[in-house]
Amino acid sequence: MTTPRPDQILNARMSLTGGPESASWARSQVRLMLDGTSPESVHRTLLVVDELIRDAERHRERVTEIRIALNREAVRLHLELDAAATGGVPLPATPEEIADGRLLLEQVPMDWGVRTAGGIRTVWVVLELSR
Template sequence: MTFNDNRGNGPMAGSTVDVTINLTGRPDLRQVRAAMTEALLPGAEPDDRFGAVLLVVDELVGNAYRHARSPKWLRAGRTSENVLVEVNDGDAVAGAVRVVALRYGLRLVGQLSLDWGVRTDSRGKVVWALVPVKVFPAEL
């Protein structure tokens, strides 16, 4: 799998699916999950391979709703092996995210992801996670 020049910045190179969901009206998390499931698996029944992705979506969107004044968007780019999940919350403060990760739900994001991080730009903060697509529990 390849990324663009700035890991976690923008759509994933080679994505088979790219979806963006507007969070400015704070849609219900169930609606966000349903839209993400339909985008990742168009016309198919929900698939266990995406359970970790949906947990990461819940945590990142939930954090944006709880801690940011103006959540902006959720974006996901999928390849056959991974999903890059990004949430822009419109808040420019990124420093506290890693500290909070030691105690709360971002710890789960770290356990379910290959990598995750935070970046800021002129539009605010983006928290991203690269989640493998696999069946849980993993086969032994």
């Protein structure tokens, strides 16, 4: 595996204050960052971002930060979303919401995982994009 040239890596860190306007702003920033990739890649990535934000909201977590590293050479996106517990009781998900989230994860080719440290849950995703 070769190391990508520094000019081919685009990094972004977005701190969010909470609320629906934060999620909307984050999506618009992700969309801007993906300029030059295929409309399908942008659409898939935004679906994943939406699902991660909705999942945090269902768990009564507040999304505090989103980090993105876009490798333009390999056309690969690494996204991390941090969410902090708010102390509220998680919202029960309907069977439809659970099925929709699982269907999305099965349809979008990606690697993903979760890690927790210091009360922050971080969900990471790696997506292959197309130009």
